[in-house]
Amino acid sequence: MCGIVGYIGDKLAQPVLFNCLARLEYRGYDSCGIALKGSRLRVYKDVGGVKELERTAPLLEGTAGIGHNRWATHGEPSQANAHPHCDCSGNIAVVHNGIISNFQQLRQQLTAEGHRFASQTDTEVIPHLIEKYYQGNLEAAVIMVLGDIKGSYAIIALVVGEDKLVVARKGSPLIIGLGDRDNLVASDVTAVLDYTDRVIYLEDGDIGVITANSVRVTNGGTEVSRQESRVRWMVEDAQKGGYEHFMLKEIHEQPRVIRDTLIGWGSLAESAVDLAAMCREAESMVMLACGTSYHAALIGKHIVEELIGIRVRAEPASEFNYCHPVLAKTAAMVITQSGETADTLKATQKLKAAGCKVLAITNVMGSSASRLADYTVYTRAGPEIGVAATKSFMAQLMVLYCLMLSSTDAKASRLADLMAGVRQLPEKAQQVLNNESRIEEYAHHLSGYDNAFFIGRGVNFPIALEGALKLKEISYIHAEGYAAGELKHGPFALLRKETPVIAILAHDNTYEAMLSNIKEVKARQSPVIALVEEGDKTVGKLADYVITVPQVAPLFSPVVNTVALQLLAYYAARERGCPIDTPRNLAKSVTVE
Ligand code: M6R
Secondary structure, eight states: OOEEEEEESSSOHHHHHHHHHHHTGGGOOSEEEEEEESSSEEEEEEESOHHHHHHHOOOOOOSEEEEEEEOOSSSOSOTTTSSOEEOSSSOEEEEEEEEETTHHHHHHHHHHTTOOOOSSOSTTHHHHHHHHHOSSOHHHHHHHHHHHOOEEEEEEEEETTOSOEEEEEEBSOOEEEEOSSOEEEESSGGGGTTTOSEEEEOOTTEEEEEOSSOEEEEETTEEEOOOEEEOOOOGGGGSOTTOSSHHHHHHHTHHHHHHHHHHTHHHHHHHHHHHHHHHHHOSEEEEEEOHHHHHHHHHHHHHHHHHTOOEEEEEEHHHHTTSOOOOTTEEEEEEESSSOOHHHHHHHHHHHHTTOOEEEEESSTTOHHHHHSSEEEEOOOOOOOSSSOSHHHHHHHHHHHHHHHHHOOOOHHHHHHHHHHHHTHHHHHHHHHHTHHHHHHHHHHHTTOSEEEEEEOGGGHHHHHHHHHHHHHHHOOEEEEEEGGGGGGTGGGGOSTTOOEEEEOOSSTTHHHHHHHHHHHHHTTOOEEEEEETTOSSHHHHOSEEEEEOOOOGGGHHHHHHHHHHHHHHHHHHHTTOOTTSOTTOOSSOOOO
């Protein structure tokens, strides 16, 4: 959602803030701003991206400051609604990520007390409340404000006259980056990687007082010690590394991600012990997630049902939260790249309240999901900056394969085949990437259409959903993923020459049915792009275009098919001149319901 950052130290704060904001831009990018504390407070903010703001900003003095990338929730993207927000005196500035749910009531009270508001945001009540309570001690004022506000927040506040940043966290992520003669605060670690790899992950309820050379954290009025962690991610991981877009770089990193997961299998196997115990005690399993991670859950359902043999319900976390009583004897898994998706966290809480043991699969160390869950497995994707999930999805699939292969009691011969197959996946994914220029040609063709369907069956039905999601979110071509057998139950009405259908096939028990579906589609004049394994002699005679992927066991076909469809979406979006890494209206981590 929004990204927040703070700096206090011996450097000029402005360039540091802009640099950190640029690294956090994927969290929100409709407007941004900074506030610098010199002899007085100076605020500079506007709609648009960080680079634009940096180009137009005057040099603002000060070695302490705060910054914000906004993804609008309350009030349209505008200069007035951009953060930081200030009090009436202009001496207090605040950046905030989250939602203050009782802001309207607070705003009315404050207005009646004489405070004047300049924006439509929920956030603006915070600096006004600080102003109301401030008596020369920012920390004390913030503590009083936290007693008034409801909702979720990560906040950084500063005031002219005190050499400190005061931060608070509840329900939105916040980390402190520890420097030598300076300290930083940010929504996530990617923001501070240029300056330090030493971080503290704050917990809900924490209030931090940060100066250039000290960090003090309290929770519930008591001083607490929060452990310092070393970040494994390198600054290069969060740079484009010569690629035109982060998304393309991240697609190309997937053979490495697969390999890293396999190398780390040993530590995954320990989690598999927990998982196996969970499954033994459970009668069923539920897998919950949102967006692309939900598609990983749908594939996870196939993997678990095939390899473990228990029934799995895979559902969008956002829906699960409003239906179904949770059965106590349910093993639960939540999947979330960011570990901060509000719906997934709410589902985790619901599961825990019902007495379920929850295993979280997440990419972000110290994320909220990892704190809530009973067990956590970290994916080895490295930081993913492109808003479209690519390598994080691949890393989720790999964790699911490895966990289930470690827990299965499949026959030895079958297991040996699967183990051999999974070890070849880095090379197989690379082979798809080697075919990039051919896929680019098909993407060029696809980019001329306004609507498309993706169809698949079995373990490749979720891949149809994911292929469509990737295409629509970055190219703005309207795309629907469908179970191939369902197309004739309504969507057929939309098929015509201008509606291409991308058919995803695997050589499993769905193959013959898929061939029939392709024929039905062709009979309605729709062009068909088929994704099929090398050596297939049949599909080429039916489809208009054929993209081949290397042969793998059908259970692993989502891996190679995913890479091909990511490239298809990427090049279609590039052809259409879309802002691939920052698609309109989207944010990397969705921390509101
Ligand atoms: O961080 P999460 O995995 O929980 O995010 C869930 C979705 O918001 C996310 O997968 C989204 O659908 C993708 N960015 C789309 O590419």
